[in-house]
Amino acid sequence: MEAKPTVLIVDDDKDICYLLATAIQSDDIEILSAHSSKEAMILFDNNRPDLVLLDIQLPEMTGIQVLEQMKKIDNNCQIIMVTAYATIDTAIQAMKLGALDYVCKPFKLPELRETVRNAIEFLKMKEETAVTLEQVERAHIEKVLGEVDGNRRVAAERLDISLRTLYYKIKQYDIQANP
The missing domain is CATH 3.40.50.2300 (Response regulator)
Known part of the structure; x- marks a missing residue:
């Protein structure tokens, strides 16, 4: 508008x-x-x-x-x-x-x-308030990664996704996560 x-x-x-x-x-x-x-x-x-x-x-x-x-x-x-x-x-x-x-x-x-x-x-x-699903997903992944100090294995467990999917999402959204 x-x-x-x-x-x-x-x-x-x-x-x-x-x-x-x-x-x-x-x-x-x-x-x-x-x-x-x-x-x-x-x-x-x-x-x-x-x-x-x-x-x-x-x-x-x-x-x-x-x-x-x-x-x-x-x-x-x-x-x-x-x-x-x-x-x-x-x-x-x-x-x-x-x-x-x-x-x-x-x-x-x-x-x-x-x-x-x-x-x-x-x-x-x-x-x-028009927010895309991708924006919500990215923000959630970043939040969880921050909560677990970048530990991807723990983040994947908390997100209830495979570690492979998490790596894919990190690359897809260009998330700068600590190793």
């Missing part, structure tokens, strides 16, 4: 788009608006927003269909569904397809602001 996250607001009602944009506007985010599913997909493709506020009732395609397409393009994008026609089935379907949240109209603007703020914080936290 860039330093300034982008939020795409998708609603066929221009007044709702304006209301949502005004409600969440801050210097910390960039806001884009689309009034149809086609326009939303073009903006999504060109800008890859970090967060999408997506109405379920749209012309051309449903919000659920748009959600599904967006997730196929960028599964990391977070999408909050917005609707005046809430049903349990639609909410379940949206969540199964990867929606982050589901907000019903009419909504209270402070609650909407909080939902968007939480989603952006979630994105930042997710980015900061």
Whole structure:
């Protein structure tokens, strides 16, 4: 995620788009608006927003269909569904397809602001904690080697791996271990 996250607001009602944009506007985010599913997909493709506020009732395609397409393009994008026609089935379907949240109209603007703020914080936290399995494994091997003063045989036992595997991992990760 860039330093300034982008939020795409998708609603066929221009007044709702304006209301949502005004409600969440801050210097910390960039806001884009689309009034149809086609326009939303073009903006999504060109800008890859970090967060999408997506109405379920749209012309051309449903919000659920748009959600599904967006997730196929960028599964990391977070999408909050917005609707005046809430049903349990639609909410379940949206969540199964990867929606982050589901907000019903009419909504209270402070609650909407909080939902968007939480989603952006979630994105930042997710980015900061994205660690690969290899990084975790390397750090663990280095820690164990440090605890046993570089004794590779004891380290292999503690790690519950063969000595050969330990030597391979040391070479793979270029770990500077004491002999």
